[in-house]
Amino acid sequence: MVRQYPIERTRDIGIIAHIDAGKTTVSERVLFYTGISHKIGEVHEGEAIMDWMEQERERGITITSAATTCFWSPATGGEHRINIIDTPGHIDFTVEVQRSLRVLDGAVVVFDGVAGVEPQSETVWRQADKFSVPRICFINKLDRMGASFEKSFESILQKLSPNAVALQIPIGIEENLEGVIDLISMKAVKFEGDLGEQVKEEEIPENLIAQAKEWQKKLYEKVAAEDEKLLEDYLAGKEIPVEKIKEVLRKATIDYKLIPVLCGSALKNKGVQPLLDAIVYYLPSPADLPPVTGTDPKSGEEIKRKADDSEPFCALAFKVATDPFVGTLTYFRVYSGTLNKGSYAINTFTGEKERFGRILRMHAAEREEVDELFTGDIAATVGLKNTSTGHALCDPSHPIVLEKISFPDPVISIRVEPKTKADQEKMGMALHKLAEEDPTFKIKGDPETGETIISGMGELHLDVLVDRMKREFKVEASVGRPQVAYKETIKETAEAEGKYIKQSGGRGQYGHVWLRVETKKRGEGFEFIDEIKGGSIPKEFIPAVEKGVKEAMSKGVVAGYPLIDLSVALYDGSFHEVDSSEIAFKLAGSQALVSAVRAAKAILLEPIMKLEVVIPDEFFGDVIGDLSSRRGKIEETSDRLNVKVIDAKVPLAEMFGYATSLRSLTQGRGNFTMEFDKYEETPANITQEIVEGKRR
Numbered sequence: 001m002v003r004q005y006p007i008e009r010t011r012d013i014g015i016i017a018h019i020d021a022g023k024t025t026v027s028e029r030v031l032f033y034t035g036i037s038h039k040i041g042e043v044h045e046g047e048a049i050m051d052w053m054e055q056e057r058e059r060g061i062t063i064t065s066a067a068t069t070c071f072w073s074p075a076t077g078g079e080h081r082i083n084i085i086d087t088p089g090h091i092d093f094t095v096e097v098q099r100s101l102r103v104l105d106g107a108v109v110v111f112d113g114v115a116g117v118e119p120q121s122e123t124v125w126r127q128a129d130k131f132s133v134p135r136i137c138f139i140n141k142l143d144r145m146g147a148s149f150e151k152s153f154e155s156i157l158q159k160l161s162p163n164a165v166a167l168q169i170p171i172g173i174e175e176n177l178e179g180v181i182d183l184i185s186m187k188a189v190k191f192e193g194d195l196g197e198q199v200k201e202e203e204i205p206e207n208l209i210a211q212a213k214e215w216q217k218k219l220y221e222k223v224a225a226e227d228e229k230l231l232e233d234y235l236a237g238k239e240i241p242v243e244k245i246k247e248v249l250r251k252a253t254i255d256y257k258l259i260p261v262l263c264g265s266a267l268k269n270k271g272v273q274p275l276l277d278a279i280v281y282y283l284p285s286p287a288d289l290p291p292v293t294g295t296d297p298k299s300g301e302e303i304k305r306k307a308d309d310s311e312p313f314c315a316l317a318f319k320v321a322t323d324p325f326v327g328t329l330t331y332f333r334v335y336s337g338t339l340n341k342g343s344y345a346i347n348t349f350t351g352e353k354e355r356f357g358r359i360l361r362m363h364a365a366e367r368e369e370v371d372e373l374f375t376g377d378i379a380a381t382v383g384l385k386n387t388s389t390g391h392a393l394c395d396p397s398h399p400i401v402l403e404k405i406s407f408p409d410p411v412i413s414i415r416v417e418p419k420t421k422a423d424q425e426k427m428g429m430a431l432h433k434l435a436e437e438d439p440t441f442k443i444k445g446d447p448e449t450g451e452t453i454i455s456g457m458g459e460l461h462l463d464v465l466v467d468r469m470k471r472e473f474k475v476e477a478s479v480g481r482p483q484v485a486y487k488e489t490i491k492e493t494a495e496a497e498g499k500y501i502k503q504s505g506g507r508g509q510y511g512h513v514w515l516r517v518e519t520k521k522r523g524e525g526f527e528f529i530d531e532i533k534g535g536s537i538p539k540e541f542i543p544a545v546e547k548g549v550k551e552a553m554s555k556g557v558v559a560g561y562p563l564i565d566l567s568v569a570l571y572d573g574s575f576h577e578v579d580s581s582e583i584a585f586k587l588a589g590s591q592a593l594v595s596a597v598r599a600a601k602a603i604l605l606e607p608i609m610k611l612e613v614v615i616p617d618e619f620f621g622d623v624i625g626d627l628s629s630r631r632g633k634i635e636e637t638s639d640r641l642n643v644k645v646i647d648a649k650v651p652l653a654e655m656f657g658y659a660t661s662l663r664s665l666t667q668g669r670g671n672f673t674m675e676f677d678k679y680e681e682t683p684a685n686i687t688q689e690i691v692e693g694k695r696r
Contacts (some may be wrong), residue, residue: 003374005081007287007307010376011279012333014085014101016128017110018118018673022140022266026110027068027084029272033197034070034082067331067362067378074277082279083378101128102390103318103333103378106283107135108275113147113263116155118612123675125160134253136260136278142170143177143265146642153261164259165222165249168274169215171208180264180271181208183216184245189274196269220245226252246281253282254289286376292335294392294400297348303400305336307375312398313337313345317384317391320437328436329380330387331362335402337395339373345393347386348401354384354393389439410442410455411607411652411676414462415480417451423475427452430473434465441465455485458674459656484653486690487564487605487679488556493518494600498592500584510576511584513537513545515592516569517600522678524565526553531571537585538575544582545570548589557597558604559691564679568593604687605679607652612645613662615670620644622665630654631683649677653686 017023073079085104101107107128111121128135139152149170156164168180171188179190181204188205192198204212224234227248233240252258260282264271286307292314293304305314319331339345344353360367360380373379387393392402416431418424431443431454442455456462459482469475495516502509520527528546537545553563573588611632615623623646624634632650639645655674662670682690 003309005079007309007374007376008285009078009080010285011080011082011283012103012105012286012376012378013082013279013283014104014107014133015110016101016107016124018112018115018121018124021110021112021115021118021121023110025266026108026138026140026272026275029266029269030082030084030276031068031070032195033273033276034072067380069361069378072276072280074280077280080280082276083376085378101131101133103316104131104133105286105289105376106279107133108279109135109137111137111139111152111156113139113142113149113152113265114144116152117159118673122159132256134256134282134284136253136262136275136282137164138271138275139261139263140266142173142263143175143268143270145174147174147177149173149263156259156261161259163222163257164261165219166215166261166263167219167278168262168264168271169208169212170263171205177265177268177270180262180274181212182274183212183219184242186212186216191270191273196272199273222258223249223252226257250282254284286335292402294402297351297399297401305400307336309338309375311336311375312395313339314392314394314398314400314402315339315345316402317387317393318389320388321380327382328384328433329360329382330384331378331380332393334373334375334377334379336375338375341371344396346396346399347384347391347393348399349391349404350386352386353396354387356381356384358382388436409485410440410457411485412458412462413453413455413483413485415451415453415483416466416477417480419476419478423477426473426475427469427477430469430475433473434468438465451480453483457676482656484606486559486561486607486682488558488561488597488602489563489565489605490517490519490597490600490602492600494596496592496596496599498588498590498595500587500591502584508576508579509581509584510579511541511573511581511586511588512575513573513585513588513592514571515549515589515596516571517593517596518567518569519600520565520567522565522680526550526564527567529567529569531569532573536575537570537573538580541575541580541582541585542570544585545573545589548586549593551586552590552593557594557602558687561604563597563602564605566597568596604682604690606682606686608649608677608680609652609655609674610677611648611650611655611672611674613648613670613672614643614645615662615666617642617644619666619670620646623662623670626661626665630658651680651682652676 015023015027067083067085069081069083071079071081109121109125111117137156139149141147142149153164153166167183169183170180171178179188181188186204187201188203190200190202192200220234220240223245224231230240230244230248249258249260253260260278262271262275262278266272289307291304291306293302295301296303305311314336315332315334317330317332321329321331339356339359341356341359344355346353358381359370359373360382361370362380390404392400394400418427435441435443440457444453454462454465456465466477466479469477493516495514498513498515500509500511528549530542532542549568556563613623627634627648627650630650631654632648634646634648636647637644658672662672
């Protein structure tokens with residue numbers, strides 16, 4: 001097969017945003033204007049194509065990232081293939097955003113034109129920064145009461161990046177929004193027809209010319225600063241060709257030096273076609289980006305793979321989903337080479353071979369079978385045995401290990417109990433399948449009570465998973481009260497000895513170690529340091545000590561929660577020629593760690609959440625009082641149009657049922673968003689209650 005679309009005409013992009021900024025509406029318009037869907041599906045009517053899960057349609061939010069492919073021909077240049085991933089905005093589904101960003105070349109960040117930059121827009125922005133994803137912004141919802149392009153643009157400059165440049169300004173605002181002014185071509189763009197499908201260019205209205213020129217000056221100054229020759233011409237007052245501006249802006253966007261900002265209202269069908277043009281003009285094709293780097297599994301040397309069909313095949317699995325009709329679907333992105341149906345690839349994480357029996361190109365929940373994939377394609381396959389999120393799949397004769405995707409730890413747990421014996425067997429399988437799909441969802445059994453405990457990123461996250469268990473796997477289960485994932489750490493440095501000696505006729509057991517524990521900064525994790533000099537413990541027993549230390553860390557000394565953020569140094573010990581064994585050193589390591597942690601002032605840590613509450617003015621006092629009673633620290637209060645915004649940090653333990661109490665305090669008019677911020681020391685009186693089992 002020949003490649004239909006050259007790699008230069010392929011775009012792999014994601015649409016990311018804060019919850020409710022209108023991401024899915026933007027995606028729906030994109031599918032409509034590119035001819036993939038014949039009618040527009042609305043989120044508020046439960047008809048959106050990209051929100052294909054039942055729960056998504058009921059709640060009007062995106063839960064899983066949906067992938068789709070569409071085609072667009074801009075005014076200049078041929079038809080382009082655009083692979084789009086629509087990601088969730090709710091922070092409980094952060095895993096979906098993170099794994100999508102890992103495989104995308106560019107992103108469209110959507111903002112609400114009334115609220116501007118919201119807390120979770122900052123979170124997704126930081127996640128995109130982590131993977132250095134080039135992006136363009138779209139200020140949406142400019143038809144709403146209280147919308148302001150200037151304020152929203154200002155909030156992007158202040159909170160996210162000073163490198164944002166406006167390529168458009170709106171004509172009219174709120175219910176008078178008529179279209180946009182393109183600051184590069186200096187034309188007014190209007191959208192006519194029932195669904196805004198006819199794009200008309202006109203002269204700029206008289207009353208907006210001065211304003212447009214002012215915005216254009218800012219744009220040209222920022223773009224000219226990125227290219228010496230252009231800057232000389234600009235300062236000399238020469239006429240700058242539109243093509244030159246676009247060319248320099250494209251390069252600066254791909255290098256993440258500038259961020260183009262567009263505007264409109266997806267719901268009112270205004271501004272989506274220019275956004276598609278901008279995706280093609282300014283976001284990179286796979287060939288525009290540096291080669292993907294990985295390591296050779298045998299030698300550990302660095303290898304680079306160019307985005308080219310002639311290179312060896314290499315892909316990354318970024319998502320596993322359970323499909324009721326075809327079984328397990330593995331979504332993957334091809335970084336180099338080509339893949340034919342029926343061929344084999346090696347999973348460099350597990351070392352096993354996998355066969356691509358069927359290759360599917362996804363259109364949200366619908367699928368199209370294809371025989372061959374090329375570099376830059378995003379597709380799914382069925383029936384991979386042992387491949388999960390973040391595993392690399394590549395040509396067996398040219399293996400490469402790509403950087404893994406790391407996910408945050410869950411902060412909240414609940415107990416689930418099957419209602420009947422039949423449910424019990426099904427529940428194990430259902431939970432296992434859901435955990436395969438979602439790396440931030442963890443399952444463990446409680447050995448003392450025999451109950452199953454599931455952990456996730458928030459109440460909504462677990463709520464949706466239990467709901468899916470009911471609907472997709474037909475498992476009835478009762479759910480306990482949510483519990484907080486506390487952690488433990490130490491405040492001081494301490495040393496301790498661990499000795500395991502056992503003599504019982506025949507061969508004995510002997511292990512003896514000295515450990516030193518030191519505290520580390522929050523979030524730095526665990527480190528094991530081998531400081532053994534002169535062979536006081538033979539090399540082969542050191543991994544056993546580390547294993548013993550890690551096992552002991554899973555259950556702390558204050559209230560039995562896992563230990564985090566400490567370094568453990570093994571600096572001395574002794575061994576016995578005959579009696580020493582790995583198991584003896586493992587047990588000695590465990591004992592030494594427990595004694596050292598006790599001596600180093602162990603403390604309990606609790607998750608602190610970053611909270612934003614938006615309420616009408618008149619409820620301000622009541623809501624502040626309620627937050628203080630929940631041990632909340634108010635960081636900032638501000639006005640946003642006719643509402644008050646409160647930013648606070650509150651312990652997760654105090655936030656259960658907050659949605660209900662906020663509703664009753666504000667007559668149902670308040671809303672909030674919450675995300676994990678950091679772990680902090682738990683106050684002594686609360687630690688005491690947790691230790692005594694009065695709190696869960």
